[in-house]
Amino acid sequence: MLDCLGLDEQAERIYRLLLERPESDPSLLVENLGLSQTIVTAALTTLGELGLVERLPAGKVRPVHPAIAFPPLLAGARKALRAEEQRLHLAAAAAEELAAHAVRGAASATSDVQQNDGTAAALRCLEHITATAARRLDALAAAGPSPGITDPTDYTPIVEFAVSLAERGVHLRVIMLDSINYLTPLVAGAHRMRAAGVEIKTAPALPVWTLVVDGEYVVSAVDPDDHTRGSILVRTPGAVAAATDLFEHYWASATSLGGEEPGDGPAPLSRAQKQLLIMVANGSKDEAVARRFGVSTRTVRRMIAELYSLAGVSSRIQLVFRAAQLGWLDGSELDRV
Template sequence: MLQGLGISEPGERIYRLLLTETACEPGDVGSRLGLAPGEVADALAGLQASGLVEEYDNGTGAIRPVHPTIAFAPLLARARVALRAESQRIELASATVEELSALQSHGVAAGSPEVELNRGPAAAFSCLERIAATARDDVLVLAASGPAPGVPDPTDYSPVVQLAVSLAERGVRLRVIMLDSINYLTPLVEGARRMQQAGVEIRMSPTLPVWTIVVDQDYVVTALDVADHDRGSMLVRTPGAVAAAGDLFGRCWRAATPLGETEPGRAGGPLTAAQHQLLVMVVNGSKDEAVARRFSVSTRTVRRMIADLYEVAGVTSRIQLAFRAAKLGWLDGSELDRL
């Protein structure tokens, strides 16, 4: 308990023993406390240097404990001075952080005060960090295909998951719509569960147009390029853009399914919404790469998804799937017109 004053744990034990048993000789201390001779010597040297014990019979090596009120007064005074100095350093550091935050928030403006271009993944991720650090009340996210603009590794979503968790832990209401194709990717499912446990509200949708983040109804952030998130993001503060993004999120939110709820199949068939979207793309000749971009998965996962769809339909090829889906009524009129 005295380590904060520079007293070692063995030193404190020895000092306590000497206070209660003044007849205890230094040579007996080690056996009484289970300490090695070297430990005793080091601890006594530390106690003497701190002024807690002193020799009282020159030549014999006998020592006595100095009264705690007298011995600890200078130690406590030095500790209080050090504490005040440390507090001042922390306050200075805090002020510097605020200054740096102001510099960062104004360092990406491009074109006008209402539009900021975050070119490249580093600038885009800094924008995400700024949202996590400064959002006040409400954040809406359309988590469309691919990682969020700024996430450096397209296979590792943990950085953005951590930002989302930090937002929720600060008490900001965070609502996220994710593609239900994440069910094919275990790390994304685990990330979604972690966010949900932290208080993030999550719903699932078969498709989403583009990564969009609406912050406190003040500004909206979107990907610069739907197909290439390494290009960065754009932040827009115009009321019209914010209102349009909020309206888009609201419509998607109402149509989405809460994470963890079993999604009902479409009328006339056993397909989920995601499987239906996959069916439409497959029968219209979309290549595996295009499907992978839409569902934010690898082409290998796409092949597994299509195999699952074949199994549900009881077929073994895309042509058979198209005819089977039409026969079973899994596609409506407008979708049949595309075949």
């Protein structure tokens, strides 16, 4: 309780005992408190330096009355606290100046184009968006992690990024892949974002990770197949208009999170399953399907097994024929992808 004034637990116990038994000698303190002579001697030295005890003849000590001893200690502590508050105030001002400097630096890095080479630079770009986006952000969340995210299996950072923006009042619209329904962490993250106010839809396929920020600039992955290469930020009005049109095109046909859009009646397959079926029918390898859906090849095999179960077949050839019989496929959908 009194550690802020320089008294540790042992020193406080000794001082309290001295108040009950003034003019005690150290041996009595050792006996009554069960402490070693070394600890008692060190504590008495501390109490003496703080002005809480006085030495008496014959090796005894007596406590200084708390009403006399503590006001100077409290005054010193208050002075130290005011000094610390002043240092914190100066540190806060310095932090604000650094934040403003970072914003100016990012804005002046180039007039129109900013290349964020590698994961670290792309992450700094995401942090800049989190700190400065003011009104609106539209995102195409294509396959794989966002540029700047180091762990492709951990979707927490991008969820925190979206929730943080939403809590600041930024209006977010995000289009994710239909295949998130096969990845439990992504489903949980999507629902957490939606609970924070993010509008979320899903689409069978998306071209590349793209962020349109406040209608002022666009950030997209440098390489759709390798997000470790970083991102590129473009401020030109033409690029912003093109990215905005691209997002609106996908948004208009995307499905709200949690189910198909109403109006077309029940479908025998989900949109993700339909897209998977088309790729299987066109002979796509598991690796190509995995890239399109942003999942592992093991997950692809599980997805195909679910189609086998729905169709009551055991091979890809049987699946294609059965799908045609059930009306799940028609000729126009072959070789589409």
